[in-house]
Each structure stands twice: as C-alpha cells, then as structure tokens.
Amino acid sequence: MIRNFLPAALLMALLNAIAATPVLSDEQFIIVQSTTSTQNSGLFDEILPEFTEATGIEVRVVAVGTGQAIRNATNGDGDVLLVHSRPAEEKFVSDGFGVSRSDVMYNDFVIVGPPSDPAGIAGSTDAVAALKRIAQTGSPFASRGDDSGTHKAEMRLWQDAGIDAIDASGGWYRETGSGMGATLNTGTGMGAYVLTDRATWIAFGNKADHRIVVEGDPKLFNQYGVILVSPEKHPHVKTEQGQQFIDWLLSGNGQKAIADFKVDGQQLFYPNAKGEDS
C-alpha cells in the first residue's frame, strides 16, 4: 500500500492540475497586445469589465513595450494592437500587418526629477531646452532604452536637442533596458531625471521625493492608437470580435469609460477618437 502511495499521490496531483487548467474551447476571448502604461495605470482593469459585460467577449491583455507589442502582433500573436508610437503604428499598417489605425486617446509625457534639480529645469515647459540643460550639466538621466513608445519619444526629443545621448551612455545617461516602472524605480533610486507618461507616474507607488519638473510642451503629446491585426497575414485573427472591441473603444460608451477613469481624482487618459485615419 505504502509502496504505491507516492506515485499515486503524484498522479493525482497531475490529474487535478490538468482537470483544473482552463480549457480553451468555444470561450469567447481576444488577445490585445498593449503597453505597460495602459496596464500599470489600472486603465484596463477599470474599462474592460464594462466591455465584457456588454458583449460577453473576454479581453486578454499582454502588456509589454510598444516595440515588443508590435513584434508580437507581427508574428500573429494577438488580435488587436493598442500602443503609442504613431510612426511605428503606421508602418505596421502599411506593411500589411494591420487593417487600419484609429486614434483612441491621448495623454502626455512629463519629465520627473529629484527635488535638488541639478540641471535647474523645474517649472520649464520646453522639453528640448530641458534635455539640453541635463546634458550640459551632466545630470543623471535614466532612459528606458527598450524600443518602447516612451523610449522612441525620448529619442525624438534628444534628436531635436541635437544631442547624442547614447554617446554618454554609462556616464550621466543611463539606459535601464526595462519597462517604465522599473526605470522609474531606478530613477528615483539614483536621483535621475526620467521621461515618463503621466498616467504611469500618477499611478506609480514609489515616487520617493521625485516630482514633475517639465510638462506642458506640445512635443510631449502622447497619442494612443488601436489597430486590428490583419487576417490576410494571419487568418486565425478573430476579426469580428477584435473589431467589436475597437468599435466599442471608439464609441461613446468606450470613450466615456476612458474619460471616467481616475486615479487620486486625476484623469489619466483623454479620449479623442475621430474615426479611421489611415
């Protein structure tokens, strides 16, 4: 009896595990490849249940950087793409991987920094001038360095400032190669300036003494777009349910759900759907 007990127990454990593993049969769900800012801020937790209740479609969100999200969608590992880097999104559509792109909502980027403000940029509304000051004073700056939407936006700003930040990498310019949250943890830890989207910053729980030092520059505008992955490249894409999700996001109900989402009384995303544009 004892001889057979252990194998029997292990077998039972396995059978239990298999029996309890969710079976993916005719359950209605779509996979959305999206960015960490939308997930970490809590937006999806707030608005998705409303959509699921209305349609019975479950939305499974894979939250990675914009670069990785686009690559995953290019491989066909998702039905809908919701990211924030317009040039990369337009390329995704023109390469035939996406059906079309629509504006969904926007927020803005801000530069956060330590209270000591070594570059003396607090209160500035000129992001490019602020970055120039950071470079001149050699103040620590923590960059995502991960090909995400935020990283791409940061690189465009350095380019506008005429500064080759990569050249200073390892010195005052520090590439974390990580997500927004990890980079903010690093930045607050080392007293560095960080470019972040406002939503992640407001919802972030480890601000330490860091505060927003630069905001309000039109160049810091951060547009989110939604794209249905093309069934022509990947026939298994759930076009109908994916389109239903996109239609809802762009509808009055979806746009209102986005506007109603607040953290600490602050609105994090501003809906601005205006129909398809490419």
Next chain:
Amino acid sequence: MHSFWEAFAGSFGLVLALDPDLMEIIVLSMQVTLTAVFLACLIGLPLGAATALYRFPGRTLVSVTLNALMGLPPVVVGLFVYLLLSASGPLGPLRLLYTPTAMIIAQMIIVTPIVAALTRQVAEDLNREYAEQFASLGVGPIDRMVSILWDARYGLLTVALAGFGRAVAEVGAVIIVGGNINHVTRVMTTTIALETSKGNLQLALALGLVLLLIAFTVNACVMALRSTAARSAYA
C-alpha cells in the same frame, strides 16, 4: 527598514484575508509548477538513471550537457518556447501561446536537466554499491534501473524538490510565454514583477513572502511524507 517590517505584516494579512484574486494566482502557480515538475521527473529520472547505469557512446557528452543545461537562463527558454508556439512558429496552429500549458512547457524545459543531472549523480553513487550484486544475480538493464530508482527514492524526492524550487521561483520564461494575463496566466512571480513595476514595492515584497511560505509548506509536506513512508517501510 520601516516598510520592510510592514511588508511582513502585510503578507500575513493577505493570506489571512484569503483574498480571492490572490488565491486564484496561488492555485495557478501550484498547478503550473507541480505539473511541470511532475513531467520533468517523468523524463528526468529515467534519463538521469540511464546515463549513470548504462555504457553507450557519447555518455560523457550527455552528462556534461545535462550539467550545463542546469544553468539555462529562463529568459532564453522563454524566447525559445515563444518562437516555437508563436502563431508564426512551427507549433503555432496548436494555439498554446499565452496559456498555462505554454508555461508548463517552459518550466518543464528548465527543470528537466536539473532533475536528470542530480538523478544521474544519485544513481551513480548507489550503482557503485549495487554493481556486484547486479552482476552476480544477472539482473537485466530495465530491472537495474527500476531497483536503483526505487531504492534511491528518498534521495530523489530531494531532487524533485530542487526542481520545484527552481520552477516556482522562475519569472523570466513564464512572463514571455504566459503574457501575465489577469485571471488566465498570472502567477505569483509575474504578479511580483508587475507590482514592482507599478512601484508597489511593499505589496511585491509581501507577495514574495507568501511565495516563500508556499514553498516552505510544500517542502514540509514532502519531508513529512518521506519520513512517514520511511518509517512504514522499515518497520
């Protein structure tokens, strides 16, 4: 330091409250890891024993390879399994990406070399003791493996626990192939990574302590089982 002790208190609060979301995450963690370790043992035990007991060409190479694979970086395993299961990959039509099954496959790949390499060592030591007896009794190769594995069963439990420890703590692979999808593929380690990235360091640390508590419980159960079984066997 303050937040450090608060995290301790917080973790017990979380467990005592039996938060349903947390329970769901813990159950999925256990399902994935226990299944992966079970399957890894199914492959690793005979593989390790065979490498110890039988002479065959390339035997040393297999041993060295198994030992080297113990150091496989989980992220690399995650990428490998992702490329395999991606819609554009060879096993894409199975639609396994972003499911618990994908996570089980990834953990199994990480754990199997550990189980096999440690089993090889245990079996080799025991075989040195038994070799003469086997030879004089004319025991066949299959029977030799069965009796070695059976007689080494208590040592092999520790081997399985080593595999469990590695699998349950692993985050790099399961976050890539599982996607950390809420209510579908979110496990303890990916939740800890997510909470860290939200800056909720205290909650993340508390979850880490919960994970430690679970690992402790599993180890204690196995050890209790082992001593009970050992007593009955020799009584």
